[in-house]
Amino acid sequence: MSTKSKDSRPGGRSARVRAAVHQATVDLVHEIGADKVTIPAVARRAGVNPSSLYRRWGTISALLADVATRQHDEETPELHGELREDLERVAVWTLNDLSRPGGVAFFRAEVAPDVDDRRAGLRECLRRVSTRFQAALEAPARRGERTPSLEQVLDRVVAPLYFRVVFSIPETDEAYARSLVAELCDDAGPGPAATPRSSA
Template sequence: MRAAVHRAVVELVHEVGADRVTIPAVARRAGVNPSSVYRRWGTVSALLADVADRRQDEGAPEPSGDLREDLERVAVWTLADLSRPGGVAFFRAEVAPDVDERRAGLRACLERVSARFRVPLDAAAGRGEAAPPLERVLDRVVAPLYFRVVFSVPGTDERYARDLVAELCAPGPDVPDARGRR
């Protein structure tokens, strides 16, 4: 039932937009009783958050062995994931206070996004390369991507995502280069 309901939600979000999805429409599309959907999820927001939780890392890129390239690929993939139909709506539902008053949704979302970037950072560390700390990646790459997509800032495209990574990886007085030199 869960897979059918999730599939119905994704299809409806693509067809009519997240703001027009209703539990009766989801149930009809999934071929289940609306009371089953209400009993399991309660609200459309909770249902969208559950779908977002399950979809987060479908198709995430594997490390190639080059830190900058790997960070660029993850940044571009993150942008594409957030920009796809319903991406922002799924994100908003996942972190909405009415879904989870104790903010576990926010923590889980941050952990998933962090894990995406932790993979290439850990791989680089395993190769003995200097890598920026995860917190810097979140501040300089992830936060700007999410901000610009959520607020529909023009020019938020693949080039922008790659430029954020280039700026992150550029050696500077407080940032070591690939060999650990400052």
């Protein structure tokens, strides 16, 4: 077996180095702020040669974006199959994730200066948040309950949360997140999903 295949397998050296670098990045963001974190600083904290980080990630923005992707994929709120309660859980989780130390910084890192990288980062961010909220809609929809569309959730819950956190608008708290969900669910109305009428 080649050295390359050993390093790239799950649990191999490459995975251990990535985990160490990610943890060092998170720790430094919490300690000094994302704007002060550099590749050499992360390398020193992780005990890795800086050249390895430059080869793998290239820039600190790319590294921050990679950390954000891993955190979002590994940490997801638990769902119980009830529409409003699950939407509230995901909305509160999303708010807390953005509001934690470095949360907005990790999001901004995905919105890279390069146009192509920015589009890719935004698409990935949208994919992750859509997947979480879509999961909250699926069980009620399978039971035939009336549910808002994913687009409505993104427009009326996700967009306001991101906007208010990014611009540090006061009173953007868990109660506000729940109120967005309540308004959306109230507008959707109770009862079974509407079925299209057949034409006479």
